[in-house]
Amino acid sequence: MIHKYLIILSGNKFRKGEYTEYLILVYKKKMIHLFELDNKRFVVDVNSGLIHEIDNMVYDILETDYYKKRENIDTLLKKYSREDIDEACKELKELEDNKMIYTEELNVTPKIKPVLKAMCLNVAHDCNLRCGYCFASQGDYQVQKSMMSLETGKKALDYILRNSGDRRNLEVDFFGGEPLMNFDVCKELVHYGRQEEKKYNKNFRFTITTNGVLLDDEKMEFIDEHFDNVVMSLDGRKEVNDNVRVTPKGTGSYDLIVPKFKNAVKKRENRSYFIRGTFTGQNLDFSEDVKHMRDLGFESLSMEPVVTEPGNIYEIKESDLDKVKDEYEKLYHLYKDSIGTDKEFNFFHFEIDLEHGPCVYKRISGCGAGNEYIAVTPEGDIYPCHQFVGEDEFKIGTLNEGITNTEIPDRLYESNVLAKEECSKCWAKYFCSGGCHANAWNFNEDFKKPYSIGCEMERKRIECAIRLKAERLG
Numbered sequence: 001m002i003h004k005y006l007i008i009l010s011g012n013k014f015r016k017g018e019y020t021e022y023l024i025l026v027y028k029k030k031m032i033h034l035f036e037l038d039n040k041r042f043v044v045d046v047n048s049g050l051i052h053e054i055d056n057m058v059y060d061i062l063e064t065d066y067y068k069k070r071e072n073i074d075t076l077l078k079k080y081s082r083e084d085i086d087e088a089c090k091e092l093k094e095l096e097d098n099k100m101i102y103t104e105e106l107n108v109t110p111k112i113k114p115v116l117k118a119m120c121l122n123v124a125h126d127c128n129l130r131c132g133y134c135f136a137s138q139g140d141y142q143v144q145k146s147m148m149s150l151e152t153g154k155k156a157l158d159y160i161l162r163n164s165g166d167r168r169n170l171e172v173d174f175f176g177g178e179p180l181m182n183f184d185v186c187k188e189l190v191h192y193g194r195q196e197e198k199k200y201n202k203n204f205r206f207t208i209t210t211n212g213v214l215l216d217d218e219k220m221e222f223i224d225e226h227f228d229n230v231v232m233s234l235d236g237r238k239e240v241n242d243n244v245r246v247t248p249k250g251t252g253s254y255d256l257i258v259p260k261f262k263n264a265v266k267k268r269e270n271r272s273y274f275i276r277g278t279f280t281g282q283n284l285d286f287s288e289d290v291k292h293m294r295d296l297g298f299e300s301l302s303m304e305p306v307v308t309e310p311g312n313i314y315e316i317k318e319s320d321l322d323k324v325k326d327e328y329e330k331l332y333h334l335y336k337d338s339i340g341t342d343k344e345f346n347f348f349h350f351e352i353d354l355e356h357g358p359c360v361y362k363r364i365s366g367c368g369a370g371n372e373y374i375a376v377t378p379e380g381d382i383y384p385c386h387q388f389v390g391e392d393e394f395k396i397g398t399l400n401e402g403i404t405n406t407e408i409p410d411r412l413y414e415s416n417v418l419a420k421e422e423c424s425k426c427w428a429k430y431f432c433s434g435g436c437h438a439n440a441w442n443f444n445e446d447f448k449k450p451y452s453i454g455c456e457m458e459r460k461r462i463e464c465a466i467r468l469k470a471e472r473l474g
Contacts (some may be wrong), residue, residue, distance in 0.1 A: 029105035033427030034063055037467040038332070044466070048103040052095075053470055058088050068093050113371060113413060115165035120375035120386040121156055123148040123186055124177035128213045129253055132244045133280055133306045133314045135387060145389050147182045148378035148473075153189040155399040161200045170197075173207040175375075175386060177217045178332060180214040189224045207231065209276075211245070212257035212264075220264050229272040232261050236277050236289020243282065243431050244314070260294065273300055274348065280306040280314035284323045287330040294338070294345045302348035303331075305457055307439055318453060325460045332464040336471055349461040351469055352431065364416045365434035370396060370409035384412060387438035412437055415447035422450055428459045 031046035041059040043052050048427045054062075057080050064072040067089055076085055082102040126145040127134075160170055172193070174186050186208065193204045208223060209231040234257060235241040242252025265273060273355050275298040279286035290303050305324070308315050316324065331347065367373065368386030377389055380399040388394035397403040417423045417434035435458065439451035 002392055028037060029258075030102040031105070031427060032062065032101060032182070034059060035463050037329070037463055038336075040467060040470055041224050042103065042466060042470070044427060045103055046430065047105050048099065048101075049430060050100050050103075051466060052101070054413050057084060058092070061085065061092070062140055063087055066257065089218060108353050114368060115167060116160055116163045116374065117167045117169075117374060118171035118173075118368075118373040119156065119160050120173050120175050120373070121148070121152065121153065121384065122175050122177065122375060122377050122389060123179045123189075124182045126181055127177045127211070127377050128181060128247070128329075129178070129211050129251075130246055130248055132246075133278060135307065135310070141345045146378040148185060150188050151184050152376075152380045152399065153185055154192055155380060157189060157204075158191050158378075159333060159402075161202055163195060164202065165450045168201065169203050169205055171205050171207070173209060175209050178211055178213070178270065179208055180210050180219060183214070183219060187222055187226075190222075194226075205229075209233070211253070213253065215257070215260040215264060217263070220267050224267055224269075224271060225265075230264070230268070231274045231302075232257075232264065234261060234275050234277055234293060235279070236259065236283070236286065237292045240283045240289055244278075244280065249316045262297060274302050275300065276302040276348075278302065278304050278306050280308075281316050281320060284316075284320055285327060287334060290331055290347065291334055294334075294343060299345045300348075302469075305454070307436075307442070307451075307454070309442070316457075321456050324457055327360060328457075328460045328464055333465060335468060336456075339471070350465045352465045358417065364418055364430075364433065366416060366435070367437060369437045371411040385438060387436075387442075411447055415440075420448045420450060422452070422455070426455065426459075428455075428462050432458045 027276045029047075033044040034207050035042055035044075035047060035057070039057065041054050043054055043059070043062060045051075057076075060076060060079065061067050061389055064075055066072050066076055066085070073082075073085070092101065115386070124147055125143065126147065137157040157172070160172070174189075176182075177343050179186055189207055191205075193206070197204050205228040206226060206228055207229040210235045215232075233245070234254075235245055238252070238254040241254045247253060261275065267277075275293050277286070277289055277293065279289065281447060283289060290301055293301055307315055308318055310432075332350070367385070369388075373385060374396075375383045375389050376399065377383070381395050381401065382397040382403065383389045383391075383394055384396060394408055396405040396408050403409065415434070415437065417429045420434050423429040423434050432455070435450040435454055437447050439454055440447050440449055443451045
């Protein structure tokens with residue numbers, strides 16, 4: 001019957017062939033999601049966040065809608081006995097009575113706006129690579145190239161310290177362009193942050209995102225001592241990376257950066273890092289790129305789908321989705337087969353926390369752009385996030401004046417998952433929280449209309465993550 005009660009999420013607490021099709025059934029705003037992957041079948045209760053591993057009969061009972069409507073019994077009787085069907089329905093009823101399946105929709109509206117907790121510090125609007133898909137227009141964000149001064153950087157850290165309310169841990173990502181082009185300022189800002197955080201009883205968690213061209217032993221020594229995380233960009237195989245991530249002279253960057261990344265990871269020892277890649281419509285076999293990065297010795301990996309305008313040679317099209325989903329399944333098998341071996345690795349998109357995930361507010365509100373999170377330019381201008389930088393209509397203030405354009409943060413705050421029509425029908429809405437605001441705007445010019453291709457990929461990643469959790473639990 002129902003084999004086991006598999007996973008408990010944080011739920012509503014306040015704080016063909018192997019390729020899987022998904023199915024959603026809705027009853028009075030109650031919703032479940034059925035899927036199968038690698039010979040196991042699951043039902044997700046969308047509103048509670050509870051996940052059950054089930055056998056074939058229970059799957060068929062739910063899929064045919066027999067449990068709720070008591071129809072299609074003839075189809076089921078071709079495979080199972082009436083006695084077994086009735087017993088399974090009885091167990092399902094017990095789960096429903098105990099609010100473990102078909103639970104009511106969440107009815108929560110946040111009343112108080114969140115405070116600032118994270119900042120993308122664009123210390124360099126310039127770059128020493130010319131990546132073909134770069135959303136930042138090769139680092140200058142379609143504005144004049146510039147470097148953040150120490151004075152502006154200090155103002156930025158002061159701003160988050162003073163506007164973070166009771167939050168103690170604050171995230172600051174040194175970003176660009178290429179932040180190592182302004183590394184002396186980065187170092188001084190880290191020292192300044194450590195000095196000032198004590199006055200406010202805060203703790204800065206510093207991250208730096210780099211293409212690696214300027215990485216050397218001296219910089220890594222400082223990063224290892226002072227940064228909680230370092231993100232290093234590599235797109236995988238040499239031919240894939242060098243097709244896109246090129247120097248101003250048009251030469252590939254692979255041979256230049258891979259030895260530096262290997263050395264950096266070795267020095268990093270047990271401290272956090274990510275090797276972050278981007279896959280595009282030109283390398284849809286991205287599981288091979290993840291495998292290649294693991295073979296290079298990297299254990300903490302991320303491979304993000306490119307986001308670019310329609311018609312761009314790198315775009316991921318709707319017609320690519322079956323291939324992309326198939327690649328995620330290949331990546332799932334690669335990950336699963338690595339568990340317990342010397343090739344074991346972590347893949348960012350498969351590492352969602354199913355037991356202690358975000359509280360209900362965070363599940364509804366999403367990324368927090370413009371409210372919990374902001375991006376600051378070298379000139380001290382404030383944007384909702386790094387993907388809006390350079391677009392004048394999305395400038396929301398300055399470090400000197402604070403947030404003066406409150407309309408944009410208000411609209412972003414109101415564009416939560418409960419306000420999005422497409423999300424209301426989606427089983428994954430409390431996992432992705434409505435997706436990326438910037439992608440919604442760039443593709444639909446509407447914060448409340450999510451980027452549909454991104455949604456399809458996200459749903460597949462979540463299914464793989466759930467299946468891997470089942471694998472780890474045995």
